Amino acid sequence: MRTLVKNGTIVTAESEYKADILIVDEKITSIGTNLEGPFDRILDAEGKYVLPGGVDNHAHFEALNTDGITTNEPYATTWVALQGGTTTIVDFCTNEPGMNLVDSVNYRLNVRAKGKVAPDIAIHACCNDFTDETVGEIKKLVEMGVPTMKLFLAYKGTSLYMDDSKLLACLEEAGKQGMTMMVHAENPDVLDKCRNDAAATGHYEPKYHYMTRPPYGEAEAVSRAIRFADAMHCPMCIVHVSCIEAGEEIRKARAEGKAVIGETCPHYLVLDKHKMDHPDWHIAARWICSPALRDKEDQDYLWKALNKDWLSICGSDNSGIPQAQKNWGWDEEHQRCDFRMVPNGCPGAGDRMNALWTYGVAAGRMTRQKFVDVCCTTPAKLNGIYPRKGTIQVGADADLVLFDPDYKGTITLETNPTGVEYNVFEGLEQIGRADTVLLRGSVVVENGRYLGEVTEVVADGITYQGCTSANGKFIPGKPYGLGYDLLKRS
Ligand code: URP
Numbered sequence: 001m002r003t004l005v006k007n008g009t010i011v012t013a014e015s016e017y018k019a020d021i022l023i024v025d026e027k028i029t030s031i032g033t034n035l036e037g038p039f040d041r042i043l044d045a046e047g048k049y050v051l052p053g054g055v056d057n058h059a060h061f062e063a064l065n066t067d068g069i070t071t072n073e074p075y076a077t078t079w080v081a082l083q084g085g086t087t088t089i090v091d092f093c094t095n096e097p098g099m100n101l102v103d104s105v106n107y108r109l110n111v112r113a114k115g116k117v118a119p120d121i122a123i124h125a126c127c128n129d130f131t132d133e134t135v136g137e138i139k140k141l142v143e144m145g146v147p148t149m150k151l152f153l154a155y156k157g158t159s160l161y162m163d164d165s166k167l168l169a170c171l172e173e174a175g176k177q178g179m180t181m182m183v184h185a186e187n188p189d190v191l192d193k194c195r196n197d198a199a200a201t202g203h204y205e206p207k208y209h210y211m212t213r214p215p216y217g218e219a220e221a222v223s224r225a226i227r228f229a230d231a232m233h234c235p236m237c238i239v240h241v242s243c244i245e246a247g248e249e250i251r252k253a254r255a256e257g258k259a260v261i262g263e264t265c266p267h268y269l270v271l272d273k274h275k276m277d278h279p280d281w282h283i284a285a286r287w288i289c290s291p292a293l294r295d296k297e298d299q300d301y302l303w304k305a306l307n308k309d310w311l312s313i314c315g316s317d318n319s320g321i322p323q324a325q326k327n328w329g330w331d332e333e334h335q336r337c338d339f340r341m342v343p344n345g346c347p348g349a350g351d352r353m354n355a356l357w358t359y360g361v362a363a364g365r366m367t368r369q370k371f372v373d374v375c376c377t378t379p380a381k382l383n384g385i386y387p388r389k390g391t392i393q394v395g396a397d398a399d400l401v402l403f404d405p406d407y408k409g410t411i412t413l414e415t416n417p418t419g420v421e422y423n424v425f426e427g428l429e430q431i432g433r434a435d436t437v438l439l440r441g442s443v444v445v446e447n448g449r450y451l452g453e454v455t456e457v458v459a460d461g462i463t464y465q466g467c468t469s470a471n472g473k474f475i476p477g478k479p480y481g482l483g484y485d486l487l488k489r490s
C-alpha cells in the first residue's frame, strides 16, 4: 500500500517545511517534492500541519485499584487517545496481586491490553517493593523492552508506596541496568500530617484534597528523589510536576548537570484548584488527582518551564476513573463525603494535545516546534522508542497527525470523549484539532472522528464506550534512552 500525504507543512521539534510524505505500508519511505507514484491513496493536507503522532508518556489504562480487583477505564477506551492525535501511549503497569513485575507486564500485554488497545503501546513498570528478586526482574524488564519504571513516594498505607531505603536500592539497581526511574514525588508524612489535621478539625470536603497536599511536600520529595538518583547514578523523570516549588528543584538540578527530566500535565497547565470547590462533592471529586491542582501562578510557571526546558514533557496522567468509583468518597457510617476515600486521577489522554495547542500554541505561549517536542519527540526519546516514534523522518513508523489549526469548538464530552462520563476540561474553548490520524500507515481518525467501531463494553459492572477494532501493538523501548544521554551530561 503506497500512500502520499501531500501539500502539508511538516512540523518537527527542530523545524517546519512544506513537503510531501510517501508511506509504504507502515513506514515513511520518502519525504520531498514530486515524489514518484503510483499511489494507492492520496491524502491532501493543504492548510494543515503534519505532526508526528503524539507519544503520551503517562497513561493509566486498566490500572488496578488498591483493592487489587477492580480497575479504572479499560483498554477498550484508548480510542479516545487516537482521536486526540496520540498514536502511542506509554502505560503504567500496576502489579497484579501475587505476580512479580515481569509476570505483571506479560499479563498486561498478553491478556489485558491484547486486541483491545487502539494506539500503539509501550510500558513503564511500577515497583512497590524491593526484594532479592527485584534485581533479576529489573534486568529482565530492560531485556523485554521496558526500560522505565515508576516508584510512588506517596500513597503510604497502600500497596504502591515505596520507602526511602527501598527507593535507594531500586535506584542503584536500575542505574546499573540502564533503566530510567519515573517518580511520583510527594512526601508521605507531610500528606499524613495535613490530612490528619484536616480530619481532626472536622474537614472532609473535596477542597481539603488540595489544602492537604502542599507544594512544599511535593518539592521536598522531588529534591530527595533527585539527590538519591544522582548518588545512585540512575537517570530520573519526575512525573506530573504541578507547582513552582517542585519545578524549581528540577530547574536547579538540571543547571547542575544532574540526569533528571520533568513532566507536567495539561490539567496543571490549564485548570486550577478551585474546581474542587464545586458545591456537589460528586462533581468536585472529578478533579481529585495527585499532586493536586494548584494556582494561576503555578500555571504561568509551568508554561514558562516547558518553554525553557526546565520541564521537558507534557504527559496526560490519564486516569479515567468512572463516576461510580469517584463516588467511593461517600462515608456511609458518618453520612458525608471524605476526600481521602476518593480515588485519585483525571482522564485526559484525548485532550492532551488539544489543550496544549489551544492554550499553548494558539495562545502564543509556545512554538509549534516546542509543542511537537514536549508532546511527541522528547517522550519518545525518554522511552527509547525514538526515532521509530515521535518524529517525522524516513524509516520512522507512519504515525502522522494532519492537524487543522482553523478548527474552533468547545470541549464537551460529546465532541471530546474521555472514556468515562465526564471531561475535566468541559466547557473550555478549543482551537485546532487532529483532523486525520494515521497509525502505522492506516487512517484511524478522519474529520476528527475515530473510524473504528465503538460499542458498549462492560468492565467491573460499569459500561464504557469501547472500541472493538483496535489495532495497537507493543513497541519495545531500548534501554539507555534519553536517560543515558542525560547521565553522560553529568
Ligand atoms: O492522581 C493521580 N495522578 N492518579 C494516577 C496515579 C498517579 O499517581 O500517577
Ligand code: ZN
Pocket (backbone or CB within 6 Å): 184, 239, 240, 290
Ligand atoms: Zn503519580
Ligand code: ZN
Pocket (backbone or CB within 6 Å): 274, 277
Ligand atoms: Zn476556593
Ligand code: ZN
Pocket (backbone or CB within 6 Å): 058, 060, 240, 317, 318
Ligand atoms: Zn500517573
